[in-house]
Amino acid sequence: MAFYMFDVDGVLTDENARPDEDVVKMIEQLAKDEHILSFVTGRSRGWLSDHLFPLFDDDIDWSSLYCVSEHGAIKGRGTDISSWDLDEEYVISDEVKDKLYKVSQKEKYEGLIQWDQTKESMGTVEAVHGDPGNKEHLKKTRESLQEYADDVQSISSESGNKTAVSTYGVDVIHPELSKKIGATWILDEIQSAEEVFVFGDSSGDMVMAVTAREHELENITFYWVGEGETPEEDKITSISSEASYSEGTKEILEKHIG
Missing domain, CATH: 3.40.50.1000 (HAD superfamily/HAD-like)
Structure with missing residues (x-):
């Protein structure tokens, strides 16, 4: 087995x-x-x-x-x-989530990344997916995810959390x-x-x-x-x-x- x-x-x-x-x-x-x-x-x-x-x-x-x-x-x-x-040990505060959400709503991210409402423990944005095979849109979403990660780094670190960039999103999560x-x-x-x-x-x-x-x-x-x-x-x-x-x-x- x-x-x-x-x-x-x-x-x-x-x-x-x-x-x-x-x-x-x-x-x-x-x-x-x-x-x-x-x-x-x-x-x-x-x-x-x-x-x-x-x-x-x-x-x-x-x-x-x-x-x-x-x-x-x-x-x-x-x-x-x-x-x-x-x-509950790994749940970041609503105050931090609110700050992260506000950053995600910047005009430059419109149509490229969006706030993930389903997350319970962390603050997450994910890529807005384009049509299958649209490599240009895929490239833009990846660039936006990295830019967002840079934008929220201070919020993440000052609140004692960490930032994790993945294939489709960016998570701000408990440091452990x-x-x-x-x-x-x-x-x-x-x-x-x-x-x-x-x-x-x-x-x-x-x-x-x-x-x-x-x-x-x-x-x-x-x-x-x-x-x-x-x-x-x-x-x-x-x-x-x-x-x-x-x-x-x-x-x-x-x-x-x-």
């Missing part, structure tokens, strides 16, 4: 943040084969419930699915998000919050696995594989479906796909379920 940890954005989604139904079908096959499955994402539980979970086959028992949203501030099992727990929090919770729950497979598209996703190593698990593989150089770590096998985003994930999963 193998253990799979999936990031969501850029791993189960295309470049416009749309969940890939073909990837979902492959994950369903892993569930039918009784592997241990988990999602560790910066997305909110509301986003998962609205966009990802509706694609799942209701005939499959998802009660054992480990889910971590907002990096680790929210944790639970199964697809009933009302049963998941929010750790990372996917290590979520990965640790899951690994403490499962305790052991014959093989560990971690899928990520940003350098911060490697922490999930490192956390598995710290739990003394072996046979750990980190699958890189992002752009740029593949992260490397001792005692972890790193393999990159030829394609990026969900296309890269499909390329890899085909070998796991074939």
